[in-house]
Amino acid sequence: MIRGLYTAVTGLITGEAKQSTVTNNIANANTIGFKSDDLAIKKFDDVLIQNFDKIVNGQNTKTTIGSLSMGSKIDELNTNFAQGVFQVTDKPTDFAIEGSGFFTVQRDDGITTKNYYTRSGDFHVDGSGYLVTDNGDKVLGNNKDTNALEPILVGDGKLQVASDGNISINGENLYKFNTVDFADYNTLQKVGDNLFQGTNPIQNTNVTVKQNTLEKSNVNVTSEMVNMMSIMRNFESNQKIVQSIDETLGKAVNEVGTVR
Template identity: 45%
Template sequence: MIRGLYTAATGMITKQVQMENLTNNIANINTAGFKKDNLAIKSFDEVLLENRDKYLNGKSFSNKLGKMEFGVGIDETVTTYSQGIIEETGRNLDFAINGSGFFTLEGADGEYRYTRDGRFKIDGNGFLTTINGERVVGINAAGIKKFIKVEKSDFKLGSDGLIENTGGLKFLISSFNNSQDLKKGPSNTYSSNSQPDIDTTSNIIQNSIEKSNVDPIEAVTSLITLMRNYESNQKILQQMDETLGKTVNEVGSLK
């Protein structure tokens, strides 16, 4: 009975964490370039239950009753990097990546970060930045990395990927052999301890953004299912608690 309480409790804790993760996904449905997170579930070790109360000729014999699980828990968080829908905005400073790469940014701390959110702006010095002020990194034909300086917002991105009036710069698009090595950071950015490759296969589309890859209908349906599962575990926990209360207070009492 006590083990059943722990099993139901771990189920409730797991469902709560899943709901929090799903709620975060839903909250970012309208965040450009957002990639949804999924939680991998693992089960705790099972134990084999045996009954040794059977005696024959002074010897005890075991009777296997079956296995008991100790509930489930969270194994890891897995980010899904599937392509989001590309939506035209008509804004000249909006860019979308059609492919698996990431825009390369450099923060105030000098560290590289990566994002799929292409909603850019121009700072007071004429450099292309994210909405949070991180400068966008470009690369020229010689492989030299530079910040992209555009001065005016009406610049064009050529069909060859060159950014107009930047001295032959393209967006530095980074790719990773294992995208699960990326770590989510603030403001819809990612960081990585591994050295990325230069992505030459992704297409950059101006006047557009990549929408979140969260499916609203699927997310809301999953949230309802999780809430019902949580309530089921809660009812089981309450029933076990009531049964234990009766066992302690009523069974074997003298009347």
């Protein structure tokens, strides 16, 4: 009975974690470039149940009853990197990547400077003339003269971007978006603000960049709502099992063996 209680409680724990994941997906259904997550669940190793109640020739003999599940646990969080739907805008600082790849941005927290990667191309020009994200992270590009990786300085010029990622300002080709890809997407980790952190980025020179375009979230709201209802039903079932076992244990403690 206690084992059954543990099994049901693990179902409650994993159900709560899956609900948090689905809720986060729904909350970001309108976030530009957002990639949905799915929480993978696996079971604990089964326990083999045996007893020695059977007597053969005067000796107790082992009898295998079967296996007992010990419940479920969280395996890993998987991100769906499928491309979202494109939305055409009227802003020249809106960009989208068609196919695989990420924009590279630089974050300076005053102590360290780190590079991150994003599919969200809703950029704008800040007060210093740099192309930045909504969070103020500077978008990086390769200088056409020095090939150095540096923040893209637009100033008050007119920004035009070709499909190969080459950036022209006032008609002069000055930069190219530093678009990268990864051999193994499992190495990518979400760090907040719609950014990813990864190791060993690969230069993606065959990328197609669309200007005046944004990539919408790839969250399927209908599917997520179905998942949410399924999770809630499973949670309620495990909750009822826990309550039933608790009531049975209460009777065993308070009533069984009571002198009447």
